[in-house]
Amino acid sequence: MSSSHDPMLPGLHLANTGSYPRIGDSLELQILRRATASLDRGERNTADLLDAENEMVRRAIADQLKAGLEVITDGQIRWYDPISHLAAKLANVKIAGLQRYFDTNFYFRQPVISGTPKRSEPLVAKDFSFARNALGHLPTPKNLAGKLSIKPVLTGPYTLAKFSLSAHTGNGAVDPFSSLEERTIAYADALAAEIVELAQIGASVIQIDEPAIIKYPEDWKIFEKAVTKLIAARDKSAAEGSRPELALYVYFHDPAPLYEKLVTVPVDIIGLDFTYNPKLIDLVASAGSPKPLGLGLVDGRNTKLEDIGEVARQIDRLLPKIQGGRAYLNSSCGLEYLPRDRAFAKLELLAKIRAAVVA
């Protein structure tokens, strides 16, 4: 297809959904594992770990650039997991034992809230700055000059709250954080402050991951209330002259039952996982979308490479039904669930699919 590669303009843009493998089979791709293990043994210090993280972030960005993506992430290389990485940085949150993350064979550490979770330091803003700087130091293809963006990713307030616990005070006092709604709103306040800072330092798009809401749709009202705070943060930034787009991504479950509600959420982009329900394509093609979509048509959980022609035909059906004709082709979820060689193959596949799209 021929269209602009500027990811804010109409057309089909290539994006990373979030994470990217931090390890590969070669020794040079195992520096982070070795640095972490050495740190645990007391043989190295946190500066060594930071060096290893930085190097793996640079490599993750380089892979995305090489594959031809326009919307690039830092691969969430520094994240212990999607929940505790953010929650651990908030005051009044402690991190407890391991729990399975959705239907994956990946485990996260569960936050325990003992008071209002408060943001006292940037959650991902410094990482965003580092990634943008790293991208700037890589040679950019001429046709993409000035059209690449680093997309910071935040796990959303509802998903953070759903997987957090309230500490039992044991003194008989009423514990506000035993309420899912209270936890969600408290996290939303912390994330809203992060959105403002990200906007101030130049993030043009911020991805909010809320996989839990499509698994637990009964909590929609709580979710909606929390998202309102994030939208207010975006609009506050807009009033100050730097309006980022908010991209709400859902995955790890079938989004079809909530599709009509999702597209009415006043964010700028909705990202959908198409791997759980083959009929979702029919639904979106039939109902259309009033806003840009992230099309998770390439499975981020399985190594098998999709048929290029088949996915291209699916996009040909969907793209004309998306208002404004803007969409993002990305994997169904972050790529950390795949071995590194297969993750890169999936990135390359995105570009091959786009080349085969006719619409």
Place this chain on the structure above:
Amino acid sequence: MSREKLEHLGLQLPLFPTTSVGSFPKPDYLARARADFAKGKIAADQLRDLERKATTFWIETQEKLGVDVLVDGEMYRGDMVAYFAERLPGFTEGGLVRAYGNRYYHKPIITGDVSWPGPVTVDSWQFAQGLTKKPVKGMLTGAYTIMDWSFNEHYPDRRSTAMALAAVIRKEVEALIAAGCKIIQIDEPALSVRPEELPIALEAMEHTTKDLNAYFITHACYGEFEHIYPGMLDLAVDNFDLEMSNSDLDLLEIFRRHPFTKDISFGVVDVHSHKMEGREAVRRRVESALTILPKEKVWIDPDCGLKTRTVDEAIEKLRLCVEVAKSFRV
């Protein structure tokens, strides 16, 4: 019913039989030997000798502690799915993926028809059983979990993958039974992760154990069992081995609403903590169990495999299980 089955198999077990979930920590010499073997520094025979030395240690340890139904401790295994995938035709070793924190594993890829290459675990089981007169469990991973924890590039869907694997695991079950194994544990830790797929897990286990003469146990953990209960009781096994203490016995409330109809291996000590629970705390867990479950159906064991604990911690946690079980027999 299951007591009758055990007796029919010639197994006389006391009330509150004690067992363990499967894995024990590998002694330092074996951990070093496995690393050396991976680097090509020692031969397979040398590694096998050390695995057998460690297996002997654990069988003797369980005997001394008074455990009733023994395990070989899985000294020869790394990951519970990769171990089988490395030995079954149809699998290709995948690259490293992260499990949590700084832990990575080679996630297998199904790239062709899976098939049974001949006995995979029988030799290890026979060695362990040869060291003791007490029953040693055969230890397998279930078809649904192997499917869920592997990439699939070959079969058209998850059900057909699970059923192909079930046919393979059934042959291994038959081989264990032919060798004399009477209690076989088929682990399904992925059982609850996709509640909508419970019918697939049930069908696969039915195909694995149907009409075979052994007492079957399954272990499941880290699950949201409230989403698959009571449907999970249709799994074609005699005994569910469940981590109860890690979840603060939450499952008992679910059992209160709908009776638990199988035998249960009731996890009474937390395997994720270095901390040693007090004997009275563990006794209270069993007392709570007995408010709902008939004593004839309750086995006692740790929550999960003990491989992440130190050798000394694992022994003490097992000792606690045995002491508490014995205190309820009087």
